[in-house]
Amino acid sequence: MSRITRRALGAGIPALLTAPAFAQAPAARLVIIGGGFGGASAANFARRQYPWLDVTLIEPKTRFVTCPYGNLLLAGLRDLNSISFGYERLAARGARVIHDWADAIDPTARTVRLRGGASVAYDRLIVSPGIALRxxxxxxxxxxxxxxxxxxxxxxxxxxxxxxxxxxxxxxxxxxxxxxxxxxxxxxxxxxxxxxxxxxxxxxxxxxxxxxxxxxxxxxxxxxxxxxxxxxxxxxxxxxxxxxxxxxxxxxxxxxxxxxxxxxxxxxxxxxxxxxxPQSAGGIAISAGLANESGWVPVDSLTFESRRVPGIHVIGDATIAPPMPKSGYVANSTAKQAVAAIAALLRGEAPPPAPVYFNTCYSHVGAEYGISIVGVFRPNAERTGFVETPNSGGVSPRGDLPEQRRLEALYADAWYGSITADMFG
Ligand SMILES: Cc1cc2nc3c(=O)[nH]c(=O)nc-3n(C[C@H](O)[C@H](O)[C@H](O)COP(=O)(O)OP(=O)(O)OC[C@H]3O[C@@H](n4cnc5c(N)ncnc54)[C@H](O)[C@@H]3O)c2cc1C
Incomplete structure (x- = not known):
């Protein structure tokens, strides 16, 4: 039995359902740098949807503390434990998790060099390093x-x-x-x-x-x-x-x-x-030559493949993606599109059809007072950027609406629970 087949069965995926996929699919190595909103979402989605992908996640931290809900800690509404997540479930799902820094990428040899000295080979690479502070x-x-x-x-x-x-x-x-x-x-x-x-x-x-x-x-x-x-x-x-x-x-x-x-x-x-x-794309995106003079990374808006270095897909805050905001929600939804595009490219197929990217940013302004902004976006026809779908998004209504504010604070909690489950399993 191949390594991938054993893994998929170990993850509890019914053999009858997965067998045809294995028959058609090549074993391919997807390596992901960064285990935050973009990277962890990509790893989890890849293992769930494409069990034939051999997934390696490189992230130095063993516990990821989310930025979302960090502000609530300042108010005493959350503690550190409730906003910290480990990678055990992702590993149990078959992702190989390496706790180390990616120090360099060789796009010709298709390898990532780790700070610990080892080298990891990839067929496709996702880079989601977040931001660096300037x-x-x-x-x-x-x-x-x-x-x-x-x-x-x-x-x-x-x-x-x-x-x-x-x-x-x-x-x-x-x-x-x-x-x-x-x-x-x-x-x-x-x-x-x-x-x-x-x-x-x-x-x-x-x-x-x-x-x-x-x-x-x-x-x-x-x-x-x-x-x-x-x-x-x-x-x-x-x-x-x-x-x-x-x-x-x-x-x-x-x-x-x-x-x-x-x-x-x-x-x-x-x-x-x-x-x-002020900020720029995370350091590895700069040192690998993925960022342009703005300090951020230009990508193909359908596949998230770097416009500068082929074979490397960049997602999350590191990318140039206006009018989409640099948010965890966008990092999560674009991670899935990048993985779907990678799976298609590895199978020699056309990238998936133009997707719709969603974003909702909730903010707490009081313990039981939430507000939100919603946006719906698509790749533009040239795949060089993104456009907001007219009349699709919006913000919470203004006015004295205590029940709406109370509900939005609850919706924010539900969003946080589901996105972190979608990242870490
Ligand atoms: C206070 C605050 C509140 C926020 N609230 C919200 C919210 O309510 N909703 C929302 O949608 N978004 C929110 N965000 C934004 C959200 O946190 C980011 O948009 C999101 O984290 C971006 O995901 P990412 O994958 O690009 O980066 P990150 O989530 O930061 O993940 C990057 C990961 O890459 C790792 N990494 C970096 N370099 C390397 C390397 N060389 N090798 C290996 N690993 C590396 C890092 O250790 C890190 O774990 C908030 C942000 C802040 C600061």
């Missing part, structure tokens, strides 16, 4: 600075989010929390504003005289009207959102003095500082 883009914000001004935007083992939470706990009542928010494109467009809301939720209960100064590099943001309505209703007088045209751009920080300095040289002292720096 240290130095804000003067004074280097890696050492994040120990004082946490970003909590790439949670790693959750240490950054926990640090920010501890700093909030130590904040004196009447203290000032500053946030520095980047320009587009960046990971999770509504994320900073959900974070402001969750910090306010904590402060309202524990330090009601504290203030939040949210310095923004933009003049407008996702779900702005809904967020600002909620801030006025739930946290009156606590939040000052300072857009670029009110000197909101933070260009310099001095962590030792706990100072944010604006474009026009105004120095703001903060007790707690959350700096969300």
């Amino acid at each position: 240290y130095g883009a804000i003067e004074g914000y280097d890696q050492a600075a994040e120990a004082i001004f946490p970003h909590a935007w790439v949670p790693g083992e959750g240490q950054q989010t926990l640090l920010l939470r501890r700093q909030l706990e130590a904040l004196p009542d009447g203290g000032v929390v500053g946030l520095a928010i980047p320009d587009n494109p960046f990971r999770c467009p509504p994320g900073p504003y959900e974070r402001i809301s969750m910090i306010a939720s904590y402060l309202k209960r524990h330090k009601p005289r504290a203030k939040i100064l949210a310095f923004d590099t933009k003049n407008a943001f996702s779900k702005q009207g809904l967020f600002q309505d909620a801030w006025n209703a739930l946290y009156p007088g606590m939040i000052d959102w300072i857009p670029a045209n009110r000197d909101g751009r933070i260009l310099r920080v001095d962590p030792a003095a706990r100072v944010f300095e604006s474009e026009f040289g105004v120095r703001h002292r903060v007790d707690v500082g959350n700096v969300i720096p």
Whole structure:
């Protein structure tokens, strides 16, 4: 019995159903770099739908702490355990999980070199490394600075989010929390504003005289009207959102003095500082030559194959995919399309027909107060980008709608439960 057949049977897949697929399908090696929203979704989907694919997932961490719901930890609405996931079920489903860094890709030999020294061969490669923070883009914000001004935007083992939470706990009542928010494109467009809301939720209960100064590099943001309505209703007088045209751009920080300095040289002292720096595609996408001069990766919008290096498919936040946002939902839905396209290409078939990509971004603004934005997208005819389907998406209605807000917070919980199950099994 072949290795793949044994695996599929071991995973409990009925032999009668899978036998014809094995007869037609070549054994092929799919290697995936990054076990986050894109990569874990791709691995799980590939094992479920294409059991003939030999799947290897390369991810250094043994526990993945999700960014989604990390903001709720700041409010005390979640703990670290409830937003952390292991790879055991993916492994039980037949994916080979290697806990190491991918250090280099050789697209000619079709191999990935691991930090531990080993080399992994692939027939098709998926790269989903997420983002890298552009240290130095804000003067004074280097890696050492994040120990004082946490970003909590790439949670790693959750240490950054926990640090920010501890700093909030130590904040004196009447203290000032500053946030520095980047320009587009960046990971999770509504994320900073959900974070402001969750910090306010904590402060309202524990330090009601504290203030939040949210310095923004933009003049407008996702779900702005809904967020600002909620801030006025739930946290009156606590939040000052300072857009670029009110000197909101933070260009310099001095962590030792706990100072944010604006474009026009105004120095703001903060007790707690959350700096969300500008970003690029994750490091391996840059070093492998997948990214262009923008720092992000251009892809074929039907197959997610890199437009620069054949045989490598890139998904998730690392890609250039506007108007789709850099969200976990998009990473998950595009992962499936990339895997389906890879399976077709490996079988010598045409890529699957043009798909519809969905996105829903829920945000909590209070414990029982949720809002959302929905988008529906397709590849454009030239396969160079994406278009939003007219009249398909939208945002939650504005107004005093407590039952709708309560339900949306519940829908958000349901979304989180199902997407993490779809990633990690
Ligand atoms: C505060 C916050 C809240 C958010 N809330 C939401 C939300 O409510 N809904 C939503 O849809 N999205 C949300 N997001 C966005 C979401 O987290 C990202 O869009 C999503 O994680 C992108 O998936 P990805 O696979 O591109 O990257 P990630 O999920 O970050 O995964 C990348 C993985 O690659 C690994 N990796 C990197 N380099 C290498 C390498 N060289 N070798 C091996 N492995 C490597 C990393 O360790 C990491 O595990 C939020 C983000 C933040 C910051």
